[in-house]
Amino acid sequence: MDRIEESGSAVSSRAIEGKPSTPEEYDIVVLGSGEGSKYLAWTEAKQGKRVAVIEGRYIGGSCPNIACLPSKNIIHSAKVASYFQRSEEFGISKENVRIDMSVVRDRKRRMVDGLVQMHLDNFKASGAELVIGWGRFIAPRTIEVALGDGGTRVLRGSKVVIGTGTHATVEPIPGLREAGPLTHIEALELDYLPKHLLVLGGGYVGLELAQAMRRFGSRVTIIDRNERLVHREDEDVIAGLHSLFESEEIELVLGAKVQRVEGKSGVSVKLHVLRDGVETILEGTDLLVATGRTPNTANIGLELAGVALTERGYIQVSERLETTAQDTWAIGDCAGSPQFTHIGFDDFRIVRDDFAGGHRVTTGRQVPSCMFTDPELARVGLSEKEASAQGIEYRLAKIPAAAALRTRTLSETRGFWKALIDTKSDRILGFTAFGVEAGEIMATVQIAMIAGLPYTGLRDAILTHPTLSEGLVALFSSVPAIKQ
Incomplete structure (x- = not known):
């Protein structure tokens, strides 16, 4: 398989040869x-x-194998490295510090091996049959599988669920594919430290890995077509991230369009970049592409199953994740759901309840997010930009992260927390945190939002001192009064 053709699902574009066998009947085929x-x-x-x-390759999907958990493992190693770099602040000498990327990689591999075994144990305990091979539809609710150890099987389900995921997008830029760029998969397998890593794309993956590699010791340059990082976020979030990356000496080349690529990643690469009407050349040793995701829906026979796609190639689904084919559902990234593992889990609950005759839907659900830079950026509910665009009035409460005194004991005072409160009630409309353990702090506020608690419930709570969550008392004590 080409190094930039990720497949975290049970699909492949290769043909399955020979006559199909008699279908094996199942209640559910996934x-x-x-x-x-x-x-x-x-x-x-x-x-x-x-x-x-x-499943063709990654037992348990991309999250435990090549995405969420492995990347956070590497990011934590980079966090430890950053503490060594600032160790004198804590009264610790930093003589003879050296990063061994093979050890960093092996720590991640051990974690992944344990997670895969956990999944195998769960399949065995549940009674669900795990079929290792590459599947494609040959008829409605009927999938032919090229088995990983040779041969074929044909499985037919009374119900079928498609969860084929997505893979890293490699844009049709001249020379890009030929350069053999890294995706997040290969970046998490590096056993050497890139001398100068060029990161194409300023989304979650690009920013997280850019910071990690910089902390290990690489020179890092981020190239993005937009004028600012995370340009859809609020201005204070954008400013905070720009300041963070500049403080860590990560170079930003923004408002830039890559015209063509020369060279080979891992040796030497050149990016011909158009910026403000002027073409410049960026040179580096390694290239990481992180410009988005493409659904794994091509060449798997969906047309033979009666499953329609959207214009962007995602599977067309209803609010109950039903496809256009009878007794066929789609779940997770390939169905166009927000691309977070926790949303994939909620998709499971929707389909599970649908199977049981319930009516759980995707519309109106909360979509919390967390970018695992250091400090983290976490958000749930409305941002200020979103509230303004929707004409929703709000009261703003905002504090520096340092107002949570625990941050001072950790020497992690960067960032801020803020909350949007309804102007006519005490309902929490949204919460954003840019700071240490922001994702954990967000969860507390999200639970209050789910429960319909007024912000005063958190303002008046007795929270343990000194913890980060205690800062929520300070945040919600700063909510402006309702104007009479």
Whole structure:
């Protein structure tokens, strides 16, 4: 498989040769073993259903193998490295500090091996059958599988769920594919430190890995077509991230369009970049592409199954994740759901309830997010930009992260917290935190929002001192009064 053709699902574009065998009948057949898919399979199998899950490569999906958890493992190693770099602040000498990327990689690999074994144990305990191979539809609810150890099987389900995921987008820029760039998969497998890493794309993946590699010791340059990082976020968030990256000496080349690429990643690469009408050349040793995701929906026979796609190539689904084909559902990234593992898990709950005759839907659900830079950026509910665009009036409460005194004991005082409060009630409309452990702090506020608690519930709570969560008392004590 080409190094930039990621496939975290049970699909492949290769043809399956020979005559198809007689279909094996199942209650449920699931294509792909990602977050929503595996939980659905385990749940239904435990209830006595005959369930088969087809997976070509990554048992458990991309999250435990090549994405969320492995990347956070590497990012934590980079966090430890950053403490060594500032160790004198803590009264510790930093003589003879050296980063061994092979050890960093092996720590990550050990974690992944443990997670894969955990998934195998769960499949065995649930009774769901895990079929290792590459699947494609040959008829409605019927999937032919090229088995990983040779041969073919044909599986037909009374119900079928598609969870084939997405892969890293490699844009059709002249010379880019030929340069053999890294995606996040290869970046997490590096056993050497790039001398100068060029990062194409300023989204979650690009920013997280850029900071990590810089902390390990690489020179890092981020190239993005937009004029500012995370340009859809509020201005204070944008400013905070720009300041953070500049303080860590990560070079930003923004408002730039790559015209063509020369060279080979891992040796020497040149990016011909157009910026403000002027073409310049950026040179580096390694190139990471992080410019978005493409759904794994091509060449898997969806047209033979009666499954329609959107214009962007995602599977067309209803609010209950039903496809255009009878008794066929899609789940997770390939269905166009927000690309977070926690949303994939919620997709599982929607389909599970649909199977049981319930009516759980995707519309109106909260979509919390966290970018695991250091400090983290976490948000749930409305941002200021979103509230203004929707004509929603709000009261703004905002404090520096240092107002949570625990940050001072950790020497992690960068950033801020803010909350949007309804102008006519005490309802919390949104929360954003840019600071240490922002994702954990956000969860507390999100639970209050789910429960419909007024902000005063957190303002008046007795929270343990000194903890980060205690800062919520300070935040919500700063909410302006309702104007009479």
